[in-house]
Amino acid sequence: MTSPLVSIRALEKRFDLSGSLLEQITFEGGRFRRKQEAVHAINGVDLEVQKGEALCVVGESGCGKSTVARTVMGLLSPSAGEIHYGGQRIDNLDGKAALLYRRKMQMIFQNPYASLNPRMTIQQTLEEPIRFHHPDWSPTQVRDKIHEVMHSVGIDPDWGSRFGHEFSGGQRQRIAIARALAVDPEFIVADEPISALDVSIQAQVLNLLMDAQESRGLTYLFITHDLAVVEHFGTRVAVMYLGRVCELADTKNLFATPRHPYTQALLSAIPKLEDDRPNHIRLKGEVPTPVNLPSGCVFHGRCPYANERCRQEVPQLIVTDGGTQVACHAVEERRL
Amino acid sequence: MALLEVKNLDVRFAVRGGDLTALRGISFSLDKGERLGLVGESGAGKSVAAFSILNLIAQPGYIAGGQILFEGKDLAAMSERELRKIRGNRIAMIFQDPMMTLNPVLTIGTQMVEAILAHRNISKKEARAIALDRLQKVQIPSPEKRLDQYPHELSGGMRQRVIIAIALLLDPEIIIADEPTTALDVTIQAEIMDLLLNLCEQENVALMLITHDLGVVSQVTQRMLVMYSGRIIEQGPTREIINDAQHPYTQGLINALPQMGEPGARLFQIPGSMPSLKNVPSGCPFHPRCNFATEQCKQAMPEYVRSGNVAVACYEVANLIEQEKRMQEAES
Numbered sequence: 001m002t003s004p005l006v007s008i009r010a011l012e013k014r015f016d017l018s019g020s021l022l023e024q025i026t027f028e029g030g031r032f033r034r035k036q037e038a039v040h041a042i043n044g045v046d047l048e049v050q051k052g053e054a055l056c057v058v059g060e061s062g063c064g065k066s067t068v069a070r071t072v073m074g075l076l077s078p079s080a081g082e083i084h085y086g087g088q089r090i091d092n093l094d095g096k097a098a099l100l101y102r103r104k105m106q107m108i109f110q111n112p113y114a115s116l117n118p119r120m121t122i123q124q125t126l127e128e129p130i131r132f133h134h135p136d137w138s139p140t141q142v143r144d145k146i147h148e149v150m151h152s153v154g155i156d157p158d159w160g161s162r163f164g165h166e167f168s169g170g171q172r173q174r175i176a177i178a179r180a181l182a183v184d185p186e187f188i189v190a191d192e193p194i195s196a197l198d199v200s201i202q203a204q205v206l207n208l209l210m211d212a213q214e215s216r217g218l219t220y221l222f223i224t225h226d227l228a229v230v231e232h233f234g235t236r237v238a239v240m241y242l243g244r245v246c247e248l249a250d251t252k253n254l255f256a257t258p259r260h261p262y263t264q265a266l267l268s269a270i271p272k273l274e275d276d277r278p279n280h281i282r283l284k285g286e287v288p289t290p291v292n293l294p295s296g297c298v299f300h301g302r303c304p305y306a307n308e309r310c311r312q313e314v315p316q317l318i319v320t321d322g323g324t325q326v327a328c329h330a331v332e333e334r335r336l
Numbered sequence: 337m338a339l340l341e342v343k344n345l346d347v348r349f350a351v352r353g354g355d356l357t358a359l360r361g362i363s364f365s366l367d368k369g370e371r372l373g374l375v376g377e378s379g380a381g382k383s384v385a386a387f388s389i390l391n392l393i394a395q396p397g398y399i400a401g402g403q404i405l406f407e408g409k410d411l412a413a414m415s416e417r418e419l420r421k422i423r424g425n426r427i428a429m430i431f432q433d434p435m436m437t438l439n440p441v442l443t444i445g446t447q448m449v450e451a452i453l454a455h456r457n458i459s460k461k462e463a464r465a466i467a468l469d470r471l472q473k474v475q476i477p478s479p480e481k482r483l484d485q486y487p488h489e490l491s492g493g494m495r496q497r498v499i500i501a502i503a504l505l506l507d508p509e510i511i512i513a514d515e516p517t518t519a520l521d522v523t524i525q526a527e528i529m530d531l532l533l534n535l536c537e538q539e540n541v542a543l544m545l546i547t548h549d550l551g552v553v554s555q556v557t558q559r560m561l562v563m564y565s566g567r568i569i570e571q572g573p574t575r576e577i578i579n580d581a582q583h584p585y586t587q588g589l590i591n592a593l594p595q596m597g598e599p600g601a602r603l604f605q606i607p608g609s610m611p612s613l614k615n616v617p618s619g620c621p622f623h624p625r626c627n628f629a630t631e632q633c634k635q636a637m638p639e640y641v642r643s644g645n646v647a648v649a650c651y652e653v654a655n656l657i658e659q660e661k662r663m664q665e666a667e668s
Contacts, residue, residue, distance in 0.1 A: 060522065060523065060524075061521055168609050198378055198609075198610070199377060199548060199589055199593065200377060200588060200589060200592050200605065200609070201609060202592070202594075203592035203593075203603040203604065203606070204605045204606075206603055207603055225522065228593065228594040228595045231594065231595070232594035232595075232600070233600075251599065266522060266523060268526075269522045269526035270522060270595075271525075271529070271551025271552045271554070271555050272551055272555075272595065273550060273554050273578050273593070273596075274554070276554070276575070277533070277555055278526050278529050278530040278555045278556070280526040280527075280530070282527065283523060286491050286494070286524070287521075
């Protein structure tokens with residue numbers, strides 16, 4: 001196998017909750033104590049994104065999928081672990097050195113109402129990244145590039161003088177995509193790019209993303225909670241739960257034979273058109289808070305197959321016969 | 337007689353520069369214990385339709401015409417005082433965001449008891465017992481404890497369970513649920529929907545479910561309405577519509593779902609987007625996006641035609657049915 005375009009190695013990210021030193025100190029039982037708390041958003045994630053593929057990361061709110069996206073992009077710095085791009089470690093680079101990678105890696109955000117500057121025209125919005133990354137380009141070159149990207153996302157280039165608020169949600173998301181494409185990136189991180197859109201608009205934007213992938217040879221890291229989209233769009237899927245990857249598989253395998261009990265429950269919960277009644281696998285309780293992580297397998301509290309080993313020992317990803325990677329003791333012990 | 341019958345309902349919003357028509361000629365009925373789905377994209381008017389049943393549309397919106405008959409009485413013509421006896425009591429509502437519906441400074445118990453005492457002349461103790469019973473019904477773990485907790489102490493799924501418990505407090509005839517699970521994760525959504533469905537069946541409560549999710553509609557409802565730009569364009573038994581949609585918009589909506597497409601292939605897409613209320617196209621509001629649009633579609637809104645048990649407002653469908661009829665006649 002060729003070397004991956006992006007590799008995420010043993011990534012961890014904690015968000016400190018306890019504030020400054022003074023705020024951490026509490027008075028308990030006649031003694032001062034220092035109390036520190038953190039949200040454990042990512043707890044050891046290893047992922048590799050191959051060139052040309054669309055790797056989807058799915059999971060429910062709070063599982064750390066957006067944090068993975070932001071850490072890869074350098075919007076957050078990892079608490080531990082490394083991010084490599086094309087063989088080069090990038091998470092520790094400073095401004096100048098990181099610049100090259102910022103051009104190659106672009107991001108599309110969830111809410112097109114928040115990600116476009118309301119005081120900039122579309123022309124200005126698209127011009128800014130091009131001028132920043134190609135200061136030597138002539139105005140004609142810049143204009144041609146803007147025309148080209150606007151055309152490719154299906155926005156009339158004559159609308160350049162309009163502002164973001166004059167467009168509908170779907171059109172805004174197209175503009176956000178155009179902005180990402182304007183600097184000819186190789187790798188795009190899309191964080192829930194269609195979740196805020198209506199069904200008929202979702203299809204339009206999804207088609208656009210697939211067209212762009214084909215014509216520009218893009219690689220995607222696609223973050224979503226919507227498994228139906230994943231089945232359609234993804235080459236491979238990573239299912240996350242409480243900051244860990246619990247299953248990593250080719251899309252086809254994942255949907256045909258989900259191995260991890262959480263993946264199975266998640267798949268069964270998608271409302272399908274052919275169903276007459278909800279028929280999902282019922283899980284006990286709710287997702288625990290990432291502040292106090294459960295011991296052992298993070299899923300054991302809700303898992304119908306959990307035993308003593310699951311409560312004690314953290315399962316590692318193992319490769320199964322079908323090529324799927326699963327982090328589950330029950331699968332490893334062939335109980336499942 | 338149907339439990340609820342909406343006839344030719346028009347709802348307008350009086351804004352600067354004239355009235356905007358949010359609902360135009362909406363007619364449907366709901367039987368006792370029946371589950372009805374209202375489907376459409378944002379801006380279709382599905383929430384306005386739900387809100388107007390209890391006359392909950394705020395100024396500058398108003399009901400411009402039509403009737404809302406609940407057990408034969410017209411809710412649209414009722415005084416505010418009479419309506420208050422029905423709201424929350426005979427017809428309950430569940431809203432999208434549980435955090436917005438629960439009062440953050442009152443305990444769950446206080447809010448539930450308050451709702452009961454507003455309609456029933458019983459002691460606080462009895463009211464609390466009813467509240468506890470409903471919390472048990474929605475399968476909240478340790479319900480006694482929840483009564484004294486504040487909304488922020490509960491998770492999103494738990495809060496929506498509390499909202500359902502509140503809706504059930506006074507044994508309503510109808511529950512109107514406006515996107516009750518949209519703010520929740522898939523696994524929690526599945527549980528809440530399952531719960532709502534089971535409770536409606538057990539208690540024989542009619543459910544009006546507003547959602548944009550066709551999968552949910554197909555799992556929960558018996559009949560459905562598809563709305564577009566303030567009109568009902570198709571209505572009938574859910575299974576029939578999902579399996580064999582007639583209106584080009586409904587077809588497009590179903591085919592645009594990723595689960596309908598071949599994995600990896602392009603998805604079916606409806607061009608354009610829903611028109612804003614400020615400039616609704618003439619004739620059939622869907623015609624600028626429709627592949628079958630003809631001159632006729634631009635002139636006037638099509639009448640409903642019957643296809644099986646489904647009523648559809650579309651000239652193309654009407655023509656097809658007409659053709660089929662002629663062919664059958666020619667054969668016989």
